[in-house]
Amino acid sequence: MNRIRCDRTPAWGQLQAAYEATGHAFDVNRAFATDPARFAAFSQSAPHVFADLSKNRIDATTEALLLELAQQTGLVAHRDAMFAGEAVNSTERRPVMHWLLRTPPLDPAMPTQSVHRHMAETLHEVHLTLDAMLAYAERMRADEHITDIVNIGIGGSDLGPQMAVQALDAFVHPGKRFHFVSNVDGHELNAVLRKVKPASTLFLVASKTFTTIETMTNAQSAKAWFEANGGTDVARHFAALTTNVKAAQVFGIDTTFGFWDWVGGRYSIWSAIGLPLAMAIGARRFREFLAGGHAMDQHFRNAPMAQNLPVRLGLLDVWYRNFHGFTSRSVAPYHCALKRYPAYLQQLEMESNGKRVDADGAALPYGTAPVIWGEPGTNGQHAYFQMLHQGTDVVPMEFVAVKTPRHDLPGHHRLLLANVLAQAQALMQGQSDVGGHKHFTGNRPSTFLLLDELSPASLGALIALQEHRVFVSGSVWGINSFDQWGVELGKVLARQVETLLGNGDNTGLDGSTAGLLARLRA
Numbered sequence: 001m002n003r004i005r006c007d008r009t010p011a012w013g014q015l016q017a018a019y020e021a022t023g024h025a026f027d028v029n030r031a032f033a034t035d036p037a038r039f040a041a042f043s044q045s046a047p048h049v050f051a052d053l054s055k056n057r058i059d060a061t062t063e064a065l066l067l068e069l070a071q072q073t074g075l076v077a078h079r080d081a082m083f084a085g086e087a088v089n090s091t092e093r094r095p096v097m098h099w100l101l102r103t104p105p106l107d108p109a110m111p112t113q114s115v116h117r118h119m120a121e122t123l124h125e126v127h128l129t130l131d132a133m134l135a136y137a138e139r140m141r142a143d144e145h146i147t148d149i150v151n152i153g154i155g156g157s158d159l160g161p162q163m164a165v166q167a168l169d170a171f172v173h174p175g176k177r178f179h180f181v182s183n184v185d186g187h188e189l190n191a192v193l194r195k196v197k198p199a200s201t202l203f204l205v206a207s208k209t210f211t212t213i214e215t216m217t218n219a220q221s222a223k224a225w226f227e228a229n230g231g232t233d234v235a236r237h238f239a240a241l242t243t244n245v246k247a248a249q250v251f252g253i254d255t256t257f258g259f260w261d262w263v264g265g266r267y268s269i270w271s272a273i274g275l276p277l278a279m280a281i282g283a284r285r286f287r288e289f290l291a292g293g294h295a296m297d298q299h300f301r302n303a304p305m306a307q308n309l310p311v312r313l314g315l316l317d318v319w320y321r322n323f324h325g326f327t328s329r330s331v332a333p334y335h336c337a338l339k340r341y342p343a344y345l346q347q348l349e350m351e352s353n354g355k356r357v358d359a360d361g362a363a364l365p366y367g368t369a370p371v372i373w374g375e376p377g378t379n380g381q382h383a384y385f386q387m388l389h390q391g392t393d394v395v396p397m398e399f400v401a402v403k404t405p406r407h408d409l410p411g412h413h414r415l416l417l418a419n420v421l422a423q424a425q426a427l428m429q430g431q432s433d434v435g436g437h438k439h440f441t442g443n444r445p446s447t448f449l450l451l452d453e454l455s456p457a458s459l460g461a462l463i464a465l466q467e468h469r470v471f472v473s474g475s476v477w478g479i480n481s482f483d484q485w486g487v488e489l490g491k492v493l494a495r496q497v498e499t500l501l502g503n504g505d506n507t508g509l510d511g512s513t514a515g516l517l518a519r520l521r522a
């Protein structure tokens, strides 16, 4: 597989020239005024998602150059290498195959399949595990004695299931309550334990590695609480979701649903880590969720580059980050059930593409992952949107709206939709006929993602779209989007500092840490 770094391609220089010539002054309002076909050219459908990119600072020439860039960096070969099971996670020498978790089983009657032949065995294992996990989910759903499910996990072992269980609240089993404990801060576990009873609670210990200190500490404390409060039958009340089945057994958990090291933590919602979601929405709907993700995989693999939504979004991210110099992207889901969607995307983008070296370890002369942040609308409008409209920095926005709500308060939904449309409009149009404090420059870019409804299938497609978009920009940037070495140093130091907090020894510590340590021990 031949990856060429973006800054070493002819297209990179051409994009720089295009930015300097016209790109920097590109005016979206003028572009609409002169091109009646702009909406059609810069919007498109993908499975379950309609996307309007037309309010972005982009034209046909720039998009063509960006597609050239993708071609010259070897994006297609890189994408195909991922789907062929090659070790695209080069620093950890692992394939990247979360997409296989949402691939339907092979149909013996069909000679052409969407997976390479050598993966047939693995796909078979995937489905055996999925079937077992879904059968367990159904058993627990039917078990009226279990009313509370507590997921103990952090990062990808928390954000995905938590975001999805909230997002699909309309489909959640009415007899079950779901709790998520991620932080090692004892307040969080304590607050949940106050609400539940051992006899009616199922703890899911979710950890790919089964070594993460926060999760292990919370799991030990949950088990101690369970036993101290009359809980019997740990085997029935604890299950583990992990690639490290051995460690789960040592912990004393018999019921384990495994997955594989080729599933990155932030890509693991499709694996056993999705068990809380399966319990919440049931097996049939969990399969619809997988099918939505798979439909987006097929789109990413087969749609022509110019009509390939993850490709267009990922390339736009590169255009904004590296040529316009925008350093963040704000995400505003206009659906309150998507409350954790910005946090989920934060890990997906920033842990994947927050890298300062290329896949060979050489320092990069250009920026990579933007900062991802946001809140659901309309709340954000009454908090930080002031800065988005009139601040000194331009922050590209990404709206998500849902056409059909699942409540019967139609007036609310009309108002919600009116607001999301109006915000995108206001950012673009601005208000130039007044000066001073009331002046809005406008020309502030936004992307609009529209779902017909928020369902298991559309959520699956939306998440897979975001995964692939992160792949595209990471691929063009020449980085490995699938490792996360940057989280290691803090973990090592925390272990050392924990000892020092115990013994007070501050020899060799920097002045600040020594000062704080002394105050904490006083």
Ligand code: F6P
Residues within 6 Å of the ligand: 154, 155, 156, 157, 206, 207, 208, 209, 210, 211, 212, 215, 265, 266, 351, 484, 487
């Ligand atoms: O420390 C970062 C990280 O490794 C994430 O990538 C991961 O999602 C999270 O920790 C949790 O890891 P695990 O599932 O192994 O407990």
